[in-house]
Amino acid sequence: MEINTFISHHLMEKSDFPETPSLSEVWAIYPFGSRKPESLGADELIGIKQEQLIKLYNGQSEKHPDKWVVWQPVTYQDKTRYNLHRILRAIDGNTLLSKLGAGDMASDTEYFRDKLEIWNRFAEHPYILKQTLKVMDSCGVGMELHSDKNKKHFTSSKEDDRILLEKLALEGLAVRYGRGNTVALERVKKELRIINELNFNAYFLIVLDVVRYAQQRGFFYVGRGSGANSIVAYCLKITDVDPIKLDLYFERFLNPHRTSPPDFDMDFSWKDRDEVIDYIFKRYGRNHVALLGMFSTFQGRAIIRELGKVFGLPKPEIDQLVRRRKDACPPEDKIQRAILKYGALMQDFPNYQSIHPGGMLISEDPIFQYTAMERPPKGFNTAQVDMFLAEKIGLFKLDILSQRGLAHIKEAIGLIKANRGVEVDIRQVERFFNDPKVADQIRRADTIGCFYIESPAMRQLLTKLRCDDYLTLVAASSIIRPGVSQSGMMKQYIERFHNPHHIPYLHPKMKELLEETYGVMVYQEDVIKVAHHFAGLDMGEADILRRAMSGKYRSHNRFKLIEEKFFANCKEKGYPDEISKEVWRQMESFGGYSFSKAHSASFAVESYQSLFLKTYYPIEFMVAVINNFGGFYGTQFYFQELKKAGGKVVPPCVNTGAYLTSLHGDRVTVGFVHVQNLERKTIDRFLAERERHGAYLSLEDLMERTQVDAEQLNILIRVGALRFTGLEKKELLWHANFRGKRMEKVPASAAIFAEEPLDFILPKFPRKPLEDAYDEIELIGFTLGDPFELADDDRNGLTYVRELPKLVGRQVCLMGHLVTTKPVRTVRGDYMAFGTFLDEKGDWLDTVHFPPVLKQYPIHSGGFYRIFGKVVEEFGVYAVEVKELGKVGVRR
Numbered sequence: 001m002e003i004n005t006f007i008s009h010h011l012m013e014k015s016d017f018p019e020t021p022s023l024s025e026v027w028a029i030y031p032f033g034s035r036k037p038e039s040l041g042a043d044e045l046i047g048i049k050q051e052q053l054i055k056l057y058n059g060q061s062e063k064h065p066d067k068w069v070v071w072q073p074v075t076y077q078d079k080t081r082y083n084l085h086r087i088l089r090a091i092d093g094n095t096l097l098s099k100l101g102a103g104d105m106a107s108d109t110e111y112f113r114d115k116l117e118i119w120n121r122f123a124e125h126p127y128i129l130k131q132t133l134k135v136m137d138s139c140g141v142g143m144e145l146h147s148d149k150n151k152k153h154f155t156s157s158k159e160d161d162r163i164l165l166e167k168l169a170l171e172g173l174a175v176r177y178g179r180g181n182t183v184a185l186e187r188v189k190k191e192l193r194i195i196n197e198l199n200f201n202a203y204f205l206i207v208l209d210v211v212r213y214a215q216q217r218g219f220f221y222v223g224r225g226s227g228a229n230s231i232v233a234y235c236l237k238i239t240d241v242d243p244i245k246l247d248l249y250f251e252r253f254l255n256p257h258r259t260s261p262p263d264f265d266m267d268f269s270w271k272d273r274d275e276v277i278d279y280i281f282k283r284y285g286r287n288h289v290a291l292l293g294m295f296s297t298f299q300g301r302a303i304i305r306e307l308g309k310v311f312g313l314p315k316p317e318i319d320q321l322v323r324r325r326k327d328a329c330p331p332e333d334k335i336q337r338a339i340l341k342y343g344a345l346m347q348d349f350p351n352y353q354s355i356h357p358g359g360m361l362i363s364e365d366p367i368f369q370y371t372a373m374e375r376p377p378k379g380f381n382t383a384q385v386d387m388f389l390a391e392k393i394g395l396f397k398l399d400i401l402s403q404r405g406l407a408h409i410k411e412a413i414g415l416i417k418a419n420r421g422v423e424v425d426i427r428q429v430e431r432f433f434n435d436p437k438v439a440d441q442i443r444r445a446d447t448i449g450c451f452y453i454e455s456p457a458m459r460q461l462l463t464k465l466r467c468d469d470y471l472t473l474v475a476a477s478s479i480i481r482p483g484v485s486q487s488g489m490m491k492q493y494i495e496r497f498h499n500p501h502h503i504p505y506l507h508p509k510m511k512e513l514l515e516e517t518y519g520v521m522v523y524q525e526d527v528i529k530v531a532h533h534f535a536g537l538d539m540g541e542a543d544i545l546r547r548a549m550s551g552k553y554r555s556h557n558r559f560k561l562i563e564e565k566f567f568a569n570c571k572e573k574g575y576p577d578e579i580s581k582e583v584w585r586q587m588e589s590f591g592g593y594s595f596s597k598a599h600s601a602s603f604a605v606e607s608y609q610s611l612f613l614k615t616y617y618p619i620e621f622m623v624a625v626i627n628n629f630g631g632f633y634g635t636q637f638y639f640q641e642l643k644k645a646g647g648k649v650v651p652p653c654v655n656t657g658a659y660l661t662s663l664h665g666d667r668v669t670v671g672f673v674h675v676q677n678l679e680r681k682t683i684d685r686f687l688a689e690r691e692r693h694g695a696y697l698s699l700e701d702l703m704e705r706t707q708v709d710a711e712q713l714n715i716l717i718r719v720g721a722l723r724f725t726g727l728e729k730k731e732l733l734w735h736a737n738f739r740g741k742r743m744e745k746v747p748a749s750a751a752i753f754a755e756e757p758l759d760f761i762l763p764k765f766p767r768k769p770l771e772d773a774y775d776e777i778e779l780i781g782f783t784l785g786d787p788f789e790l791a792d793d794d795r796n797g798l799t800y801v802r803e804l805p806k807l808v809g810r811q812v813c814l815m816g817h818l819v820t821t822k823p824v825r826t827v828r829g830d831y832m833a834f835g836t837f838l839d840e841k842g843d844w845l846d847t848v849h850f851p852p853v854l855k856q857y858p859i860h861s862g863g864f865y866r867i868f869g870k871v872v873e874e875f876g877v878y879a880v881e882v883k884e885l886g887k888v889g890v891r892r
């Protein structure tokens with residue numbers, strides 16, 4: 001602990017080690033030549049390397065035999081890896097390997113040496129060996145692994161924790177289920193018993209404490225992860241997922257057989273998360289709390305690029321080597337062969353320490369007992385262990401995560417209250433599930449901006465499943481994941497959804513268990529369900545099987561025993577062997593890519609909350625999405641969606657605008673944050689001056705009160721932020737630059753009387769129709785008006801997206817504004833792509849570009865395209881299979 005505390009202090013304060021450490025019960029060993037033996041204290045020693053023994057003469061060491069020990073630093077594994085060490089030092093120093101100096105790396109002797117070799121080299125100095133063995137025998141690590149080292153009690157004792165948790169859970173039960181629900185009561189009692197037996201009372205109460213702090217501060221949150229399988233968590237309002245309604249098993253979260261600790265995932269807005277973390281540090285003590293560390297490792301192509309740089313290869317040669325790194329034939333070039341050789345050694349080698357995305361540790365004893373800590377830029381103490389080592393030590397993590405979707409919801413609620421005077425209770429999710437307008441919104445896949453369900457693939461899936469209810473959305477949130485879709489099970493699920501009466505179930509019991517998911521094991525809980533109800537395994541064993549099926553503990557002896565028990569139970573129940581083997585095979589194949597139903601249910605709850613806001617308050621919701629810069633699409637397309645919802649979008653304004661996009665009624669003023677090259681200090685200056693002394697009266701008033709420089713003022717004028725003056729941009733630019741030069745010549749001083757500005761009669765400046773649009777594209781990145789006004793196309797022969805249902809199988813021509821593309825590899829290794837476009841009427845178009853077409857007609861970044869192809873349909877989703885693609889020019 002003392003060493004960890006010492007190291008942590010100097011790492012966190014970024015201070016050098018002292019010449020003499022003030023540590024007790026710790027040996028301090030100094031390099032040979034830096035101290036005289038007679039000057040050392042009782043616990044201070046001199047370390048001497050093998051190659052330094054020649055410097056011992058005249059018996060100087062024998063006068064103080066108890067002050068000398070063998071010093072054999074170990075920096076790399078063996079001589080073979082000495083060159084790898086040099087390469088890593090060059091990467092760390094961002095320099096060429098040939099430019100490394102002696103002080104930049106360890107010596108060529110700092111590797112694990114044979115014990116006998118060291119013994120023989122020091123044979124003439126037996127007192128050094130004797131003292132070394134004494135020091136080694138006096139040192140040790142007495143930490144018991146895999147024992148609970150988390151904060152033991154939330155209150156004063158385990159019993160008080162149990163009583164408090166039971167009291168709060170039963171109070172929450174009455175709120176969630178009403179009084180007299182015996183099924184829910186029995187489930188709560190069962191969970192409380194297991195929680196108490198496994199010493200998780202304090203863990204639940206700590207999570208509840210964090211949740212209640214968030215509620216008091218008005219922070220919106222979502223509790224998800226396997227913790228959503230717990231009815232106790234639901235009753236405590238840690239989660240909003242009803243485990244009885246969704247048939248979720250508590251054993252998926254916590255059971256006596258589970259060898260790794262469970263955890264809660266708590267999502268907060270990205271704006272609120274740091275304050276929540278700060279609360280946990282202050283509430284539970286900085287010496288007992290740490291963010292969890294993690295280690296980034298060298299991988300794949302990045303290794304080749306790093307090695308290519310330190311060996312001095314030109315970029316084209318590095319690019320070529322990256323492309324050919326998996327070729328069967330090694331390159332002829334010696335340096336390239338060396339790069340591949342050392343690249344193989346570097347694979348999975350630690351690169352640098354970073355911070356786990358959300359994990360926090362809260363220990364009973366000071367955390368320095370187990371690890372040293374660092375303090376990254378955000379200022380929170382971070383442990384030098386990752387989640388796997390923490391788990392081995394016995395420290396369970398609590399995940400405090402952030403996401404933009406929650407910020408969308410929180411800000412939308414605030415905007416609705418400010419703009420309409422309406423308070424929205426966003427936690428009334430049951431009401432949202434049964435709202436017909438929200439159902440219609442999902443069915444039409446009108447979900448742009450909504451958490452987790454706005455991507456092109458997800459909108460297509462919602463349409464294919466005719467999704468208009470919570471349970472279908474839960475399933476969609478699971479089967480959209482890459483493993484399911486790539487395995488072909490997503491397509492099978494959709495087909496079975498549309499033909500539920502023609503599903504070949506293996507056994508009547510399997511129909512009973514999987515009828516909700518049409519015979520497909522969509523969720524991890526389905527594996528548990530089948531193992532328990534079909535094969536008769538208890539819930540704990542079923543969860544071990546589920547974990548093993550996903551790749552964890554597959555080689556574990558317990559897994560083998562459970563496999564044997566599975567088949568023995570099936571035989572005892574009278575199932576034919578071929579049925580049992582097929583069920584097992586399906587469990588194995590599904591378990592590898594299945595997703596937690598609790599996760600999906602939590603995602604679906606948040607999706608419904610977003611959908612409700614988008615359905616009833618679309619303008620406020622889209623402004624919130626824009627202001628939090630999160631989502632699948634670029635900002636310009638959220639502005640398009642905002643206009644489609646009825647928002648009247650106007651450029652930034654120094655008198656009515658703000659740093660972020662602001663809303664008054666249906667009038668939306670673009671925030672200054674979107675104006676490129678406009679400095680934050682300039683924005684803060686004129687907003688603060690406006691706050692203190694009121695709106696600006698004229699260009700001259702703005703210039704005098706803010707002293708804004710010419711370049712920044714020109715940006716404000718060109719983006720339209722001074723339109724309140726009633727002057728055209730070119731006239732404003734002329735006045736601003738003329739007056740700016742006069743102000744440079746006259747020293748700024750406080751005038752007693754304001755001077756009348758010089759007035760000029762200027763000629764009428766010519767104005768082109770698209771000037772504002774091009775200014776906005778240059779300064780904001782996109783036009784605030786109709787982007788299709790820029791398309792240089794006569795619109796002859798065009799079809800529109802809303803006409804596609806009547807044109808299936810026919811050739812059509814559309815014009816679309818490119819939104820996004822998704823390149824994918826075919827089974828043959830060729831590239832194809834899926835495209836998403838917006839047509840002139842504001843409807844979204846999906847396109848398919850097969851390899852030959854994509855090669856002949858590549859999709860370039862942004863802009864407008866004429867799209868020629870055939871209309872195709874699959875389960876109600878209409879798309880265009882592209883045959884030709886032509887870029888449309890822009891008007892000048």
